[in-house]
Amino acid sequence: MARKVIFEFLEQLSKNNSKEWMDANRAYYEEAKNELINLFEPVLASLKEIDPRIVQPTARKAISRINNNLMFHPERPTYKDHFGVVFGHGKGLADFYVHLGTDETLMAGGIWHPDSARLKKIRTEIDYEGHKLMKTLNAEPFKSWFHFYTEGALKTAPKGYSQEHEFIELLRLKSIAAMRPITRKDILSVGFHDMVIESYSAILPMIDFLNVALLDDDGKY
Template sequence: MSFKNQIEFLKELQKNNTKEWMDANRKWYHQVRDEYIDWLNSMNRRLSVIDDEYYDTPGKKGINRINNNLMFHPNKPVYKDHFGAGFDKKPKTADFYFELGIDRCVFAGGLWRPESKVLRSIRDAIDYDGEELEKILNKKTFKSRFGNLYEDVKLTNAPKGFAKDHQHIALLKNKTFAVFQEFDTKETNKSNFDEELINAYQEMLPFRRYLNKAITV
């Protein structure tokens, strides 16, 4: 699929980031949104074939709102500068995320600052078999695509209940367990972009499964 229409819409929206402009261009917005949802539906079907545990996520359920939440972020623009969507969005698990932006796109997945109970479950899993997570994170192809865990706030000391000299202490100090790949939006013009998304999904799958097993078992 060509995302040219979506990109042009986002560019104009950022020049005129107001409800008045959006209301005047509502027809265009629904057109680009519907096109995007159709593409999400096609990718949803393809991913469900390659992943036996895939949670069916039609485009309308996967797509994120384009409105910024001004209640919690009053200084942000009214509308986002990208179209975001999740795949394999089983409630309360780590999904796979794709973001289509004006200049950059993102493949991402994991858990962003999960609540304390969930975070404790992840740490317990690391305590039990953290070498498995280390193996996933250090796999050459995984590291080449996603690098390290997303750099976010970390504990200064060992979390409560874990020794400061724990063999996986660096992992245990994390509050966010997520990875991402950022790339130029021009990459979406390539004929094999859908396959690239599938490859990213498959590469990230063991990481997401590790987290989901930790928080659901």
């Protein structure tokens, strides 16, 4: 299957993570990226049938840069060991993410480490409307497929909230995001397209809940 080149390229990049290697293998990189585009272009078309609010116009635009940001993290290697594909409603809002890596493959949705202003808005929404979010989290197939990121969660209640709050476990979170582990075999299978669509459909109510919290009455962030 042609899309195997996506992982073959990433494995070689992980062993030869340097600008010199990338410059010498630019055609190899473009081949892998083109296969990624071919994989996700029909996926994006199907996702937009479900959710026309998705802002990415093409699969190419949905692919994250493979370069690491060395200005803020100089200790990181020059290039990532994965491809990331993001579909969402706009910058700063909750979105849907597919991670294709050498060691880890997954689908996820939500908002990762929002700044204090956005986190405050989300906690306010959970405080008032947490039962709506819990309905999504307890629904199938979300409950079977996804689990929440709890790393870095507060050990106590955030300021202004009681330890006895009905939704205290959600209020403690610093990232409101859930992930579904998948395998490389899943990505290489003919059923991957449908798997992405089904996963997006399952997590979309959570994404909508978060974006309602973040957007004002005019629909602006």
